[in-house]
Amino acid sequence: MSFRFNFSSEELEPTENESNDSTAQSPIDKYDSLSSLFRFDKRPFVPPSELIPNNLNDILPSTLVAERVFFPTCEKSVLYKRHLSDVKFQLAQEDNLLETDYNGDTRILELTADSDIVQGVYEGGLKTWECAHDLVEFLSKNISNLDFEGKKILELGCGSSLPGIYILTTKNPFRIDFQDYNEQVLKLVTIPNILLNTLLCPKSEDFFNGTAEIDVPERPNLLDQVKKSRFFMGDWSGLTDIINLNSEQEKYDLIISSETIYNTDSLPKLYNVIKYSLKRPNGIALIAAKSIYFGVGGGVLPFRHLIEQDKVFGIKIFYNAEAHVKREILMLTFLDSFIQ
Numbered sequence: 001m002s003f004r005f006n007f008s009s010e011e012l013e014p015t016e017n018e019s020n021d022s023t024a025q026s027p028i029d030k031y032d033s034l035s036s037l038f039r040f041d042k043r044p045f046v047p048p049s050e051l052i053p054n055n056l057n058d059i060l061p062s063t064l065v066a067e068r069v070f071f072p073t074c075e076k077s078v079l080y081k082r083h084l085s086d087v088k089f090q091l092a093q094e095d096n097l098l099e100t101d102y103n104g105d106t107r108i109l110e111l112t113a114d115s116d117i118v119q120g121v122y123e124g125g126l127k128t129w130e131c132a133h134d135l136v137e138f139l140s141k142n143i144s145n146l147d148f149e150g151k152k153i154l155e156l157g158c159g160s161s162l163p164g165i166y167i168l169t170t171k172n173p174f175r176i177d178f179q180d181y182n183e184q185v186l187k188l189v190t191i192p193n194i195l196l197n198t199l200l201c202p203k204s205e206d207f208f209n210g211t212a213e214i215d216v217p218e219r220p221n222l223l224d225q226v227k228k229s230r231f232f233m234g235d236w237s238g239l240t241d242i243i244n245l246n247s248e249q250e251k252y253d254l255i256i257s258s259e260t261i262y263n264t265d266s267l268p269k270l271y272n273v274i275k276y277s278l279k280r281p282n283g284i285a286l287i288a289a290k291s292i293y294f295g296v297g298g299g300v301l302p303f304r305h306l307i308e309q310d311k312v313f314g315i316k317i318f319y320n321a322e323a324h325v326k327r328e329i330l331m332l333t334f335l336d337s338f339i340q
Protein backbone atom coordinates (compact mmCIF):
# COMPACT_ATOMS: atom_id res chain seq x y z
CA MET A 1 0.00 0.00 0.00
CA SER A 2 1.15 3.58 -0.48
CA PHE A 3 1.59 6.01 2.40
CA ARG A 4 1.44 9.75 2.70
CA PHE A 5 2.60 10.84 6.08
CA ASN A 6 2.19 14.59 6.12
CA PHE A 7 5.94 15.04 5.73
CA SER A 8 7.20 15.89 2.29
CA SER A 9 10.31 14.13 1.05
CA GLU A 10 12.08 17.49 1.48
CA GLU A 11 11.26 17.49 5.18
CA LEU A 12 12.31 13.90 5.53
CA GLU A 13 15.69 14.38 3.90
CA PRO A 14 17.67 17.21 5.51
CA THR A 15 19.96 19.07 3.17
CA GLU A 16 23.68 19.07 3.82
CA ASN A 17 23.46 22.66 5.10
CA GLU A 18 20.78 21.84 7.61
CA SER A 19 22.62 18.81 8.82
CA ASN A 20 25.97 20.38 9.46
CA ASP A 21 25.26 23.96 10.35
CA SER A 22 24.20 24.32 13.95
CA THR A 23 22.79 27.77 13.30
CA ALA A 24 20.60 26.53 10.45
CA GLN A 25 16.90 26.23 11.07
CA SER A 26 16.40 23.10 13.10
CA PRO A 27 14.07 20.40 11.76
CA ILE A 28 11.77 21.34 14.64
CA ASP A 29 11.31 24.89 13.45
CA LYS A 30 9.96 23.71 10.14
CA TYR A 31 6.84 22.44 11.79
CA ASP A 32 5.35 25.73 12.85
CA SER A 33 1.99 25.11 14.38
CA LEU A 34 0.35 27.71 12.15
CA SER A 35 0.60 25.22 9.35
CA SER A 36 -0.40 22.34 11.60
CA LEU A 37 -3.62 20.61 10.86
CA PHE A 38 -5.82 19.54 13.70
CA ARG A 39 -8.74 17.18 13.18
CA PHE A 40 -11.25 17.27 15.97
CA ASP A 41 -13.87 14.79 14.90
CA LYS A 42 -14.66 13.15 18.22
CA ARG A 43 -13.47 9.60 18.73
CA PRO A 44 -13.55 7.41 21.82
CA PHE A 45 -10.36 7.75 23.82
CA VAL A 46 -7.77 5.02 24.18
CA PRO A 47 -7.81 4.01 27.88
CA PRO A 48 -4.51 4.52 29.70
CA SER A 49 -2.22 1.58 30.39
CA GLU A 50 1.44 0.85 31.08
CA LEU A 51 3.76 -0.35 28.35
CA ILE A 52 6.21 -2.80 29.87
CA PRO A 53 8.99 -3.47 27.38
CA ASN A 54 10.18 -7.01 28.07
CA ASN A 55 11.79 -7.68 24.74
CA LEU A 56 13.32 -5.00 22.55
CA ASN A 57 13.35 -7.33 19.53
CA ASP A 58 9.62 -6.68 19.28
CA ILE A 59 10.20 -2.94 19.28
CA LEU A 60 13.48 -2.07 17.60
CA PRO A 61 14.69 -2.79 14.06
CA SER A 62 18.27 -3.98 13.52
CA THR A 63 19.40 -0.44 12.63
CA LEU A 64 18.21 3.03 13.59
CA VAL A 65 18.75 6.13 11.48
CA ALA A 66 19.64 9.08 13.70
CA GLU A 67 19.77 12.81 13.10
CA ARG A 68 21.22 15.56 15.27
CA VAL A 69 19.18 18.30 16.89
CA PHE A 70 21.36 21.24 17.76
CA PHE A 71 21.00 23.43 20.83
CA PRO A 72 23.80 25.91 20.29
CA THR A 73 23.23 27.83 23.52
CA CYS A 74 22.89 24.79 25.80
CA GLU A 75 25.57 23.18 27.94
CA LYS A 76 24.94 19.98 25.96
CA SER A 77 24.63 21.27 22.44
CA VAL A 78 23.39 18.23 20.56
CA LEU A 79 20.76 15.57 21.11
CA TYR A 80 20.01 12.70 18.77
CA LYS A 81 16.65 11.63 17.52
CA ARG A 82 15.39 9.00 15.19
CA HIS A 83 14.92 10.31 11.67
CA LEU A 84 11.31 10.42 10.53
CA SER A 85 12.03 8.62 7.30
CA ASP A 86 13.27 5.68 9.38
CA VAL A 87 10.10 5.73 11.49
CA LYS A 88 8.03 5.79 8.33
CA PHE A 89 9.99 2.89 6.90
CA GLN A 90 9.38 0.76 10.00
CA LEU A 91 5.69 1.69 10.00
CA ALA A 92 5.40 0.60 6.39
CA GLN A 93 7.07 -2.72 7.19
CA GLU A 94 4.84 -3.32 10.19
CA ASP A 95 1.69 -2.35 8.37
CA ASN A 96 -0.38 -5.03 10.05
CA LEU A 97 0.52 -3.67 13.50
CA LEU A 98 -1.45 -0.57 12.65
CA GLU A 99 -4.60 -2.39 11.65
CA THR A 100 -5.60 -2.60 15.28
CA ASP A 101 -4.76 0.99 16.07
CA TYR A 102 -8.26 2.36 16.24
CA ASN A 103 -11.35 0.19 16.54
CA GLY A 104 -9.45 -2.48 14.67
CA ASP A 105 -10.08 -0.92 11.32
CA THR A 106 -8.18 2.29 10.86
CA ARG A 107 -4.49 2.87 10.20
CA ILE A 108 -2.67 5.72 11.87
CA LEU A 109 -0.76 6.68 8.75
CA GLU A 110 -3.88 7.01 6.68
CA LEU A 111 -5.50 9.16 9.36
CA THR A 112 -2.47 11.42 9.60
CA ALA A 113 -2.12 11.84 5.85
CA ASP A 114 -3.67 15.29 5.94
CA SER A 115 -3.56 16.13 9.67
CA ASP A 116 -0.90 16.67 12.34
CA ILE A 117 -3.35 15.61 15.02
CA VAL A 118 -6.47 13.47 14.84
CA GLN A 119 -8.10 13.83 18.24
CA GLY A 120 -8.39 10.58 20.15
CA VAL A 121 -6.48 8.63 17.50
CA TYR A 122 -3.11 10.23 16.87
CA GLU A 123 -2.04 13.18 19.03
CA GLY A 124 1.04 14.33 17.14
CA GLY A 125 3.91 12.63 18.98
CA LEU A 126 5.88 11.32 16.00
CA LYS A 127 7.27 14.72 15.14
CA THR A 128 9.11 17.16 17.43
CA TRP A 129 7.22 20.40 18.10
CA GLU A 130 8.78 23.82 18.63
CA CYS A 131 8.14 24.17 22.36
CA ALA A 132 10.07 20.94 23.05
CA HIS A 133 13.06 22.89 21.80
CA ASP A 134 12.22 25.81 24.13
CA LEU A 135 11.89 23.46 27.08
CA VAL A 136 15.33 21.92 26.46
CA GLU A 137 16.85 25.39 26.35
CA PHE A 138 14.99 26.41 29.49
CA LEU A 139 16.13 23.28 31.32
CA SER A 140 19.69 23.92 30.24
CA LYS A 141 19.74 27.55 31.34
CA ASN A 142 18.01 26.90 34.64
CA ILE A 143 19.56 23.55 35.33
CA SER A 144 21.72 24.93 38.13
CA ASN A 145 18.65 26.40 39.88
CA LEU A 146 16.63 23.22 39.50
CA ASP A 147 18.14 20.28 41.29
CA PHE A 148 17.32 17.11 39.35
CA GLU A 149 19.72 14.73 41.04
CA GLY A 150 17.93 11.81 42.64
CA LYS A 151 14.55 13.22 41.59
CA LYS A 152 11.59 11.45 40.05
CA ILE A 153 10.45 13.06 36.82
CA LEU A 154 7.53 12.50 34.43
CA GLU A 155 7.28 13.79 30.87
CA LEU A 156 3.63 14.00 29.82
CA GLY A 157 2.77 13.88 26.11
CA CYS A 158 6.43 13.11 25.49
CA GLY A 159 6.52 12.27 21.76
CA SER A 160 10.19 12.38 20.78
CA SER A 161 11.01 13.29 24.43
CA LEU A 162 13.90 15.67 23.87
CA PRO A 163 13.30 17.58 27.14
CA GLY A 164 13.14 14.38 29.20
CA ILE A 165 16.16 12.97 27.43
CA TYR A 166 18.05 16.20 28.06
CA ILE A 167 17.54 15.76 31.80
CA LEU A 168 18.32 12.05 31.60
CA THR A 169 21.66 12.71 29.90
CA THR A 170 22.81 15.84 31.71
CA LYS A 171 21.69 15.29 35.27
CA ASN A 172 21.34 12.25 37.34
CA PRO A 173 17.63 11.85 38.06
CA PHE A 174 16.51 8.92 40.15
CA ARG A 175 14.05 8.02 37.40
CA ILE A 176 12.33 9.62 34.47
CA ASP A 177 9.05 8.19 33.19
CA PHE A 178 7.40 8.91 29.87
CA GLN A 179 3.77 9.11 28.73
CA ASP A 180 2.38 9.44 25.22
CA TYR A 181 -1.13 8.92 23.92
CA ASN A 182 0.06 6.53 21.22
CA GLU A 183 1.77 3.21 21.88
CA GLN A 184 3.46 3.47 18.47
CA VAL A 185 5.03 6.78 19.43
CA LEU A 186 6.59 5.24 22.55
CA LYS A 187 7.90 2.27 20.57
CA LEU A 188 8.96 4.02 17.38
CA VAL A 189 10.29 7.28 18.74
CA THR A 190 10.53 7.62 22.54
CA ILE A 191 12.38 4.37 23.31
CA PRO A 192 14.71 4.60 20.26
CA ASN A 193 15.54 8.21 21.18
CA ILE A 194 16.40 7.23 24.76
CA LEU A 195 18.83 4.63 23.41
CA LEU A 196 20.26 6.96 20.75
CA ASN A 197 21.18 9.39 23.52
CA THR A 198 22.56 6.81 25.92
CA LEU A 199 23.92 3.39 24.91
CA LEU A 200 23.60 3.84 21.13
CA CYS A 201 24.99 7.37 20.97
CA PRO A 202 26.30 8.06 17.44
CA LYS A 203 29.83 9.42 16.96
CA SER A 204 30.36 12.45 14.76
CA GLU A 205 32.17 10.31 12.18
CA ASP A 206 29.05 8.12 11.84
CA PHE A 207 27.20 10.99 10.14
CA PHE A 208 26.97 11.20 6.40
CA ASN A 209 24.71 13.79 4.77
CA GLY A 210 23.18 14.59 8.14
CA THR A 211 22.16 11.10 9.23
CA ALA A 212 23.90 8.19 10.92
CA GLU A 213 22.91 4.55 10.59
CA ILE A 214 23.36 2.91 13.97
CA ASP A 215 23.39 -0.87 14.46
CA VAL A 216 21.19 -2.09 17.27
CA PRO A 217 23.06 -4.96 18.90
CA GLU A 218 21.18 -7.65 20.81
CA ARG A 219 22.53 -6.67 24.20
CA PRO A 220 20.67 -7.05 27.46
CA ASN A 221 21.98 -3.70 28.67
CA LEU A 222 19.74 -1.94 26.12
CA LEU A 223 16.70 -3.41 27.81
CA ASP A 224 18.18 -2.56 31.22
CA GLN A 225 18.51 1.07 30.13
CA VAL A 226 14.90 1.19 28.89
CA LYS A 227 13.65 -0.49 32.04
CA LYS A 228 15.02 2.34 34.16
CA SER A 229 11.90 4.24 33.06
CA ARG A 230 8.19 3.51 33.15
CA PHE A 231 6.14 4.13 30.00
CA PHE A 232 2.45 5.00 29.92
CA MET A 233 0.17 5.16 26.91
CA GLY A 234 -3.40 6.22 26.25
CA ASP A 235 -5.57 9.03 27.52
CA TRP A 236 -4.77 11.21 30.54
CA SER A 237 -8.17 10.41 32.01
CA GLY A 238 -7.58 7.64 34.58
CA LEU A 239 -3.81 7.77 34.14
CA THR A 240 -3.14 8.41 37.84
CA ASP A 241 -4.81 5.05 38.67
CA ILE A 242 -2.40 3.31 36.30
CA ILE A 243 0.68 5.11 37.61
CA ASN A 244 -0.59 4.09 41.04
CA LEU A 245 1.05 6.60 43.32
CA ASN A 246 0.05 5.47 46.77
CA SER A 247 1.95 7.90 48.89
CA GLU A 248 3.24 11.44 48.58
CA GLN A 249 6.79 9.99 48.53
CA GLU A 250 6.05 8.01 45.36
CA LYS A 251 4.87 11.08 43.47
CA TYR A 252 6.93 13.07 40.97
CA ASP A 253 9.28 15.90 41.93
CA LEU A 254 9.09 17.38 38.45
CA ILE A 255 6.55 17.04 35.64
CA ILE A 256 7.46 18.45 32.24
CA SER A 257 5.29 18.75 29.15
CA SER A 258 5.50 20.48 25.79
CA GLU A 259 2.74 21.40 23.32
CA THR A 260 0.03 19.48 25.13
CA ILE A 261 -2.53 22.21 25.88
CA TYR A 262 -3.91 22.77 22.38
CA ASN A 263 -7.24 21.05 22.99
CA THR A 264 -9.60 22.67 25.52
CA ASP A 265 -11.40 19.35 26.11
CA SER A 266 -8.18 17.80 27.38
CA LEU A 267 -7.03 20.60 29.69
CA PRO A 268 -8.87 19.38 32.84
CA LYS A 269 -7.56 15.84 32.28
CA LEU A 270 -3.97 17.02 31.91
CA TYR A 271 -4.35 19.35 34.87
CA ASN A 272 -5.65 16.54 37.07
CA VAL A 273 -2.70 14.29 36.22
CA ILE A 274 -0.36 17.10 37.24
CA LYS A 275 -2.32 17.90 40.41
CA TYR A 276 -2.51 14.31 41.65
CA SER A 277 0.93 13.08 40.51
CA LEU A 278 3.09 15.93 41.69
CA LYS A 279 4.77 15.63 45.08
CA ARG A 280 3.44 18.07 47.63
CA PRO A 281 4.48 20.66 48.65
CA ASN A 282 7.63 21.16 46.60
CA GLY A 283 6.89 19.46 43.25
CA ILE A 284 7.25 21.60 40.13
CA ALA A 285 5.54 21.35 36.75
CA LEU A 286 6.95 23.01 33.63
CA ILE A 287 4.56 23.39 30.71
CA ALA A 288 5.86 24.74 27.41
CA ALA A 289 3.20 25.86 24.97
CA LYS A 290 2.11 28.32 22.36
CA SER A 291 -0.01 31.15 23.73
CA ILE A 292 -2.71 30.34 21.19
CA TYR A 293 -3.45 27.33 19.04
CA PHE A 294 -5.39 28.90 16.22
CA GLY A 295 -8.67 27.34 15.33
CA VAL A 296 -8.83 24.89 18.25
CA GLY A 297 -9.28 27.16 21.28
CA GLY A 298 -6.49 25.76 23.42
CA GLY A 299 -3.40 27.57 24.62
CA VAL A 300 -1.90 29.24 27.67
CA LEU A 301 -4.86 31.44 28.63
CA PRO A 302 -7.53 28.74 29.04
CA PHE A 303 -5.01 26.56 30.87
CA ARG A 304 -4.09 29.39 33.24
CA HIS A 305 -7.76 30.13 33.81
CA LEU A 306 -8.37 26.54 34.87
CA ILE A 307 -5.40 26.58 37.25
CA GLU A 308 -6.29 29.93 38.77
CA GLN A 309 -9.86 28.83 39.43
CA ASP A 310 -8.67 25.74 41.30
CA LYS A 311 -6.41 27.77 43.65
CA VAL A 312 -3.99 24.90 44.23
CA PHE A 313 -1.02 26.12 42.19
CA GLY A 314 0.74 29.40 41.68
CA ILE A 315 1.94 30.13 38.16
CA LYS A 316 5.06 31.90 37.00
CA ILE A 317 5.85 32.56 33.38
CA PHE A 318 9.52 31.86 33.01
CA TYR A 319 10.01 32.20 29.32
CA ASN A 320 8.36 34.26 26.72
CA ALA A 321 9.37 34.08 23.09
CA GLU A 322 7.83 36.78 20.98
CA ALA A 323 7.98 34.57 17.96
CA HIS A 324 5.54 34.51 15.05
CA VAL A 325 3.23 32.70 17.44
CA LYS A 326 4.09 33.65 21.04
CA ARG A 327 5.49 30.78 23.10
CA GLU A 328 5.70 30.49 26.87
CA ILE A 329 6.90 28.21 29.66
CA LEU A 330 4.70 28.07 32.74
CA MET A 331 6.07 26.96 36.06
CA LEU A 332 3.46 25.58 38.44
CA THR A 333 4.24 25.31 42.14
CA PHE A 334 1.82 24.44 44.94
CA LEU A 335 0.57 27.49 46.80
CA ASP A 336 1.84 25.91 50.04
CA SER A 337 5.23 25.23 48.47
CA PHE A 338 8.50 26.44 50.01
CA ILE A 339 9.79 27.26 46.53
CA GLN A 340 9.44 30.93 45.68
Ligand SMILES: C[S@@+](CC[C@H](N)C(=O)[O-])C[C@H]1O[C@@H](n2cnc3c(N)ncnc32)[C@H](O)[C@@H]1O
Nearest residue numbers: 123124125128129132157159180181235236258
Ligand atom coordinates in the same frame (compact mmCIF):
# COMPACT_ATOMS: atom_id res chain seq x y z
C1 LIG B 1 1.63 17.94 19.79
S1 LIG B 1 2.22 16.50 20.54
C2 LIG B 1 3.66 17.13 21.38
C3 LIG B 1 4.74 16.09 21.47
C4 LIG B 1 6.01 16.56 22.17
N1 LIG B 1 5.76 16.90 23.55
C5 LIG B 1 6.64 17.73 21.46
O1 LIG B 1 6.50 18.86 21.95
O2 LIG B 1 7.29 17.51 20.44
C6 LIG B 1 1.05 16.36 21.85
C7 LIG B 1 1.25 15.19 22.77
O3 LIG B 1 0.29 15.29 23.81
C8 LIG B 1 -0.19 14.01 24.15
N2 LIG B 1 -1.66 14.08 24.30
C9 LIG B 1 -2.51 14.94 23.72
N3 LIG B 1 -3.77 14.72 24.12
C10 LIG B 1 -3.72 13.70 24.99
C11 LIG B 1 -4.68 13.03 25.78
N4 LIG B 1 -5.98 13.35 25.75
N5 LIG B 1 -4.28 12.03 26.59
C12 LIG B 1 -2.97 11.69 26.65
N6 LIG B 1 -2.01 12.28 25.93
C13 LIG B 1 -2.37 13.28 25.11
C14 LIG B 1 0.23 13.05 23.07
O4 LIG B 1 0.98 12.08 23.68
C15 LIG B 1 1.05 13.86 22.10
O5 LIG B 1 2.28 13.27 21.82
